[in-house]
Amino acid sequence: MRNVCLFGVLTAILILSLEGHADARGFGTPLNPVTDICWNCVFPIKIAGMTVIPGDVPDAPDAALLPVCVCPAPPPLFFRPGIPISFWEPARFIETVKDPFYFPSLGVQLPNPSQGFLGGTHSEISAHNQIDTSTFAQAHYFIFPVWGVLELLIDFVCVEHSGFDLAYITEVDPLWNNDMLAFAINPEALLFANPVSQMSCIADSVAANAGLPLSALYWCMGSWGSAYPLTGHVNDDTYIQANAAIAARLIYKLSRELLVCDTGVNLCGCIPTPIWIKHNYRIQIAKPVRDFTCHPIGRSSMVWGSLKNPPFSAGGNSSDNFLWVIFRKRVCCAA
Template structure:
């Protein structure tokens, strides 16, 4: 009797093992089919290096940059002072300002697809999958949904450049956030937990104000007082992967910007341009201290503020047969008191 029971148990284990093997094979085949392998992100060839400019030291612009991307900063004074541990208490330095490539965001139609790493983990599918779709009967409503991945990517440290410069982030590469495991990213109603103020901006008057932000974004830089707008991308709310736009490139650009705002709201992103001595938490983001460019599937040769229309920069940036999976290199304004 015991041997019969033992035989049944081992047979059940074999069935379970076989089921899991088939499941893993199914996911592996599915991942290869929807998430194409490619070349990992290369900081030398996939980065718009001119986007780090302008560089200002002690209020003097040492290296000019694209005029349309200049924004106000704190490096206008010749000297600065920051708190220091005893016995110094105060440390005197020189203000420095530049654009730091320290983060990037992936926006993907295929869940757990990592175009910056050149592979995908699994093919989850179902409600986690993204893409454009049409909704409604009487009137057609088009929308786009994508998952987002936020990476810590301190280019200077990775390339071991400027290692002695105090204003450079000294850390390593890391996968900081995946929206596939975040239920708030999948559901607009659940996201209301993070953004209760969004109820104030879900009306025609508030959305009409986004026209001014769109004009300013396309002409120069974002209007940060209109924090509920993302220029030509529309509303910053809800802080989810759903965007009312059927243009895959522009919609994914908006989703990448929303990812930055969402993480800032959660206290996971701070602003390096609001204080010369420290990184400041910004539950309400300061948009004009960020800019980005698409790095994959086709690298852009210029940066743009959040919400700039794809009619200016989006030509040939989303070729067919790449799966609508994008990598967006982020540049944050860095204002620092260098000692």
């Protein structure tokens, strides 16, 4: 309830401060949990190690293999037996935007402190007779517990019972906008800034396109490039794929800073993972064009990116603002 109230206050402030600024930039409609989410991506559902409803997307390994599970409980019980259950939960979404302080899912635009400041880019830089394409975008992380929003399965212990909330925006995070500042809190990036480490990402790319990414290669994002630096700058000549990589980087960044936890690791609770487990996430583009399925982190946009960024006319500019639904692996011990 507190999150809902905070969100209501935030929305009111945005609307009052943005009167005349909430122009459509390709899209500005809220995420519709019924029509915009790929519900096939919830599957497979497993109970006591048996697949009850199969899915058409490769499933990640999980802890719901045995017929019975036991979790800690408050005294005087101390232990709580249950049945292991696993599925994929659409509980978050991320906006990647070219226009700073623009919230497509809210349909509002906050004033930018300076014209052109913090704005997204997609440019080609020529150096040593080679062309390097760089993409930069801001990102917004939303808590969006779909089951709670739709008031479905509200008595089910294995779904999140929180409210809708805007949890993180990168415009106010200097580490997102500067690679050197990000290196200061992620010095391990130096270990992977060499050809040998980056060549190993080929294996991750093959695995992601064939099924699931290799989570042991946590510094890679398959065909999307390197997971480092943990900023909004991505070297990719495919704009849609670059934005998918930016959304995935935000997931890793928040995991690295212990601001999110992984629901696919332990049956008894959500576990912080400063080194992310990539195969516990699926990503689906919902706007500007909804995809019919979801994909693992690192799968090439040649498979799924066609016609996903049409040239909507908004003041003569294309949209270039995206919304990504994040499916996370959910395992739990249901009493």
